[in-house]
Structures are given as C-alpha cells and as structure tokens.
Amino acid sequence: xxxxxxxxxxxxxxxxxxxxxxxxxxxxxxxxxxxxxxxxxxxxxxxxxxxxxxxxxxxxxxxxxxxxxxxxxxxxxxxxxxxxxxxxxxxxxxxxxxxxxxxxxxxxxxxxxxxxxxxxxxxxxxxxxxxxxxxxxxxxxxxxxxxxxxxxxxxxxxxxxxxxxxxxxxxxxxxxxxxxxxxxxx
Amino acid sequence: xxxxxxxxxxxxxxxxxxxxxxxxxxxxxxxxxxxxxxxxxxxxxxxxxxxxxxxxxxxxxxxxxxxxxxxxxxxxxxxxxxxxxxxxxxxxxxxxxxxxxxxxxxxxxxxxxxxxxxxxxxxxxxxxxxxxxxxxxxxxxxxxxxxxxxxxxxxxxxxxxxxxxxxxxxxxxxxxxxxxxxxxxxxxxxxxxxxxxxxxxxxxxxxxxxxxxxxxxxxxxxxxxxxxxxxxxxxxxxxxxxxxxxxxxxxxxxxxxxxxxxxxxx
Numbered sequence: 366x367x368x369x370x371x372x373x374x375x376x377x378x379x380x381x382x383x384x385x386x387x388x389x390x391x392x393x394x395x396x397x398x399x400x401x402x403x404x405x406x407x408x409x410x411x412x413x414x415x416x417x418x419x420x421x422x423x424x425x426x427x428x429x430x431x432x433x434x435x436x437x438x439x440x441x442x443x444x445x446x447x448x449x450x451x452x453x454x455x456x457x458x459x460x461x462x463x464x465x466x467x468x469x470x471x472x473x474x475x476x477x478x479x480x481x482x483x484x485x486x487x488x489x490x491x492x493x494x495x496x497x498x499x500x501x502x503x504x505x506x507x508x509x510x511x512x513x514x515x516x517x518x519x520x521x522x523x524x525x526x527x528x529x530x531x532x533x534x535x536x537x538x539x540x541x542x543x544x545x546x547x548x549x550x551x
Numbered sequence: 552x553x554x555x556x557x558x559x560x561x562x563x564x565x566x567x568x569x570x571x572x573x574x575x576x577x578x579x580x581x582x583x584x585x586x587x588x589x590x591x592x593x594x595x596x597x598x599x600x601x602x603x604x605x606x607x608x609x610x611x612x613x614x615x616x617x618x619x620x621x622x623x624x625x626x627x628x629x630x631x632x633x634x635x636x637x638x639x640x641x642x643x644x645x646x647x648x649x650x651x652x653x654x655x656x657x658x659x660x661x662x663x664x665x666x667x668x669x670x671x672x673x674x675x676x677x678x679x680x681x682x683x684x685x686x687x688x689x690x691x692x693x694x695x696x697x698x699x700x701x702x703x704x705x706x707x708x709x710x711x712x713x714x715x716x717x718x719x720x721x722x723x724x725x726x727x728x729x730x731x732x733x734x735x736x737x738x739x740x741x742x743x744x745x746x747x748x749x750x751x752x753x754x755x756x757x758x759x760x761x762x763x764x765x766x767x768x769x770x771x772x773x774x775x776x777x778x779x780x781x782x783x784x785x786x787x788x789x790x791x792x793x794x795x796x797x798x799x800x801x802x803x804x805x806x807x808x809x810x811x812x813x814x815x816x817x
Binding site: 435437471502505524525528 | 592593595596598599600602603604605606607609610676677680681683684685686687688690691694695
C-alpha cells in the first residue's frame with residue numbers, strides 16, 4: 366500500500382498537520398494511524414491532512430468512533446475511505462471501530478493542512494487558494510489565474526472547472542507552456 | 552416484494568424528495584454524455600456534473616431515511632413506480648443536441664442554486680449543512696454553464712442560432728420546474744405562522760429565477776421579448792407523478808441492473 370510518508374523534507378519542516386493538540390496518548394496514536402491512510406485519488410496526502418476526519422473519540426470498551434465528511438457529495442472514493450480507515454484502526458489494535466460519514470462539519474478546501482498543501486504541490490497539483498473573507502462558496506475568481514505548481518507563475522488560465530476527479534480543475538500555464546491541474550477550492 | 556420503500560410523509564420530506572428526484576434523473580441524463588462529449592473537456596464536465604448530481608440525490612435520500620422514515624436510499628431511488636417519482640419534465644428529456652443539453656444545464660443548475668440558497672436558511676442544522684455544502688458544488692456548475700451560454704450566444708451565427716432555438720425549446724419545460732405541489736400552500740401558511748421565511752414557494756422561486764435568467768440573456772444580446780419567453784406556458788405534471796413520455800424508458804434502463812436482484816448488497 367502506498368503511504369503518504371515520503372517527502373522526508375516535510376517531516377522536519379515546521380508546517381502544521383491536522384492532528385489536534387493536547388490529545389491523550391491513546392487518541393494521538395489513533396490520529397497518527399489515520400495520518401498514514403492515503404487519499405485514494407491523491408495518495409500523496411493522508412485523509413487527516415485532507416481534512417475529512419472531523420472527529421475521533423474512544424467510547425466505552427475502547428470502541429473507536431470516527432466521523433468523516435466528504436470532500437464532494439458525489440465522491441466515489443468515500444466508501445473506500447470508510448473501509449481503509451476502519452481497517453487501519455483495527456490493525457492498530459482498536460477493539461472495535463465505528464465510522465460514520467456526515468455533513469455536520471462540511472468540508473471546505475481550507476480544511477487541508479499546511480503539510481497537506483505542500484504534499485499536493487509536490488504531487489504536481491496546485492493547492493487550492495484560501496477563501497477570501499466574505500466569499501460565499503468556492504472562490505472561482507481566484508481560479509482564473511491559479512499559480513502554476515511548477516514555476517509559480519500566475520500567468521495562467523482555467524481551461525475547465527472540471528478535471529479527472531471531482532476535486533480537480535484544468536489549467537494552462539503561459540510561462541511553462543504546459544497544462545496543469547488544480548485542487549479545486551470549495 | 553416487502554414494502555421496503557415507504558413514502559416519506561410531511562411537506563418538508565416531499566419537498567426534499569422532489570429535489571432529490573430531479574437530481575437523480577438529471578444526473579442520469581447528463582451521464583449520457585460520457586464518452587460522447589463534443590470535446591474531451593466537455594465530456595469530463597458533463598460526467599462530473601452528473602456525478603455531483605447523483606451525489607446530491609444521495610445526500611437527500613439519506614436524510615429522508617434518517618429523519619423522515621423513508622427506506623434505504625437505493626430502494627427510494629430505484630424501486631419506485633413512475634407515478635411515485637416527483638421529478639419535473641425538464642430533467643426527463645433526452646439529451647438532444649449539445650445546445651439543448653447546455654441550455655437545460657444552465658436553466659436547471661441556476662434553479663438548483665436558488666433552492667439551495669433558500670434551503671441554507673432553514674432552522675435545521677443538518678439540512679443547513681447539507682445545503683451550504685451542495686451550494687458550493689453547484690457554483691462550479693453554474694460557472695460552467697454561464698461560460699458556454701456566453702461563448703455560444705456571442706459566438707458565430709450558427710452557434711447563436713442553435714442556442715436561441717434550444718432556449719425556446721427548453722423554456723416551457725424549465726418553467727415546469729416550479730410547478731406548485733400538493734401541500735405546498737398549507738405548508739407556506741404553516742411556515743409563515745412559525746416565522747420561517749426560508750422557503751418562498753414555487754411561484755416566488757420562479758419569478759426570481761426568471762428575472763435572473765432574463766438579465767443574463769439580455770447581457771448576451773438575447774431579445775427575450777422577441778423569443779416570446781414571457782408568454783410561454785409551463786409543462787406541468789411531474790410534481791404530481793404525471794410524467795413526459797421520456798421518463799418510463801429512462802427508469803426502465805436506469806433500474807435494469809437493480810431489478811435483477813433488488814436486495815443485493817452493493
């Protein structure tokens with residue numbers, strides 16, 4: 366299985382991940398396990414860095430309860446992610462695992478951690494622009510001149526708001542003269 | 552067959568079911584462009600929009616199961632007879648040519664946007680979260696539709712001619728998206744009584760939608776009056792379970808695999 370641990374340089378960086386602070390050792394261990402579960406469509410990034418794990422608690426008898434939220438409602442990878450999350454926790458010694466998916470804390474691309482954004486860039490995708498204050502929903506204006514993940518140029522244009530997966534759009538860089546993909550803001 | 556698909560009751564459930572059925576059928580229709588789009592990017596765009604729409608239908612079918620006593624989402628989606636489907640006539644139509652599909656996409660997704668904007672004001676945390684989430688996704692749909700409406704209406708003589716023809720064809724069906732439904736009137740009174748203004752009713756939604764649509768069309772140089780759009784009558788029936796001739800064959804095809812073994816685990 367591919368694990369999102371490569372880029373050793375990121376490990377020592379000061380970039381923040383999405384594991385909450387101040388956890389008990391037990392919870393921290395489970396979060397770290399999930400931080401090794403890759404997103405099936407962009408395996409460079411973990412489900413934790415992607416920001417789809419919204420809650421992790423340990424209930425009676427050590428039952429681990431995980432709440433996930435989909436990036437896009439029609440994400441076909443969701444069932445797969447529920448399965449891999451469950452399996453990873455069981456393998457790490459959780460006696461029982463309950464995985465639930467809800468829209469309670471709806472996902473936005475701002476939930477991707479700093480580490481996650483860097484991994485997305487290393488993977489060759491432009492990370493999503495952060496939402497400007499006051500902007501309702503995805504900031505499509507920012508997409509018109511997305512920064513090229515290769516050369517950083519903003520002399521680019523969006524070719525289509527829809528790409529190979531629901532969470533990517535298609536762009537062209539006039540400086541590299543190459544097409545690139547952008548992780549869509551939501 | 553056991554009665555595993557109870558019909559959810561109450562006006563809110565019915566309203567959500569209408570939205571879900573629209574999304575399911577629209578998604579199915581749009582998916583028919585997969586592999587046939589005029590250019591690769593458009594093939595991908597329609598396929599992605601379709602995927603979103605089926606996902607949106609699922610979000611509501613799941614809510615109806617969890618909160619309104621409906622059955623399993625697969626049963627609700629694939630195991631209802633035609634006269635229990637509540638989708639509108641616009642979404643039922645075959646894909647036609649690309650102009651037809653684009654104009655329908657534009658009309659439909661702007662209407663969905665208005666519904667989600669309205670639903671995100673509901674005093675129900677779960678539905679509010681769902682609406683806010685889905686509204687963000689629809690922004691990509693309307694962006695895509697707007698881009699092509701503008702390009703083709705301001706493009707060549709042929710593209711403009713074909714888009715205008717499609718607009719005339721789509722309009723009466725699009726007006727049918729706002730058909731008043733059984734229980735709507737009482738519900739509006741009830742909502743007003745409890746100080747809930749989030750759902751304005753179909754007539755008000757239609758006015759809002761049409762006003763915005765006319766404004767965009769005029770920016771793209773369309774003479775709305777000359778096309779006779781204001782005088783067109785809506786195609787009605789879908790919200791009462793009376794459908795255009797295109798729904799039955801679509802359901803037949805869409806549910807063919809499901810019907811082989813309705814209790815199968817997917």
